[in-house]
Amino acid sequence: MQAFWNEKFQTPQMIYGETPNAFIKEHVDxxxxxxRCICLGEGEGRNAVYLADLGLNVEALDASDVALAKLRKRAKEHYVAIKTRHTLLEYWQPEPIYDAVVCTYLDLAKNEQMMLFEKAVAALAPEGIFIAELFSESQIHFNSGGPKNALLLYDINAIIAWIKRLPCKVLKLSQEIVMLNEGTQHVGRASVIRIILKKNLTA
Structure with a gap:
């Protein structure tokens, strides 16, 4: 997996663009x-740099050292400091110290997807926010980017079941058709799942 993403990011261009994800920006309030905020599967850092520009203390986690090198370069250009964590999500041991966890388009195998939600909520301090946008299983019918392997796409019914077990409140959970315009890799109509969770005050 690391080799796949390193090869994909091995270009001077920001393949997912330089602007933050539209859903993240829409709910930046x-x-x-x-x-403290951590961005999971953050890649080249478009969300992390945007949030750091706003004054947040941001960390970025990704499996690709190539992507993280591009992130650090961009952070330097923006005169912001972003701590990077070069690791797979499965090896990350979260502590409940973050006020926000952000994740966009983290492609995981079916047997690892529940782990994303468990670790994201575990990383939140009480009343912290988890906000994510992921490709739904219906994305297999679109040509706007994302995996062509259905086993790397997300099922909203499974997400609902996972969230019921977690100490959090659902602020938003929907499957939507949206228009993507993110670099060269995410362009056109897409089927996404949009999620906003708030960790319980007493978890």
């Missing part, structure tokens, strides 16, 4: 007061 939920994030601006966060003291």
């Amino acid at each position: 939920l994030l601006v007061h966060a003291k």
Whole structure:
């Protein structure tokens, strides 16, 4: 997996663009007061740099050292400091210290997808926010980017079942058709799942 992503990111261009994900930007009011934020599967850093520009203390986790090198270069250009974690999600041991966890288009195998939600919520301090946009299983019928392997796409019914077990409140959970315009890799109509969770005050 690391080799796949390193090869994909091995280009001077920001393959997913330089602007933040539209869903993240649309709900930035939920994030601006966060003291600590971590972006999971952050790649080249478009969301991380955007949030750091707003004054957040941001960390970025990704499996690709090539992507993280591009992230650090961009952070330097923006005069912001972003801590990077070069690791697979499965090896990350979260602590409940973040006010926000952000994740866009983290492609995981079916047997690892529940782990994303468990670890994201585990990483949140009480009343922290988890916000994510992921490709739904219906994305297999679109040509706007994302995996062509259905086993790497997300089922909203499975997500509903996972969230019921977690100490959090659902602020938003929907499957939508949206228009993507993210670099060269995410362009056109797409089927996405949009999620906003708030960790319980007493988890």
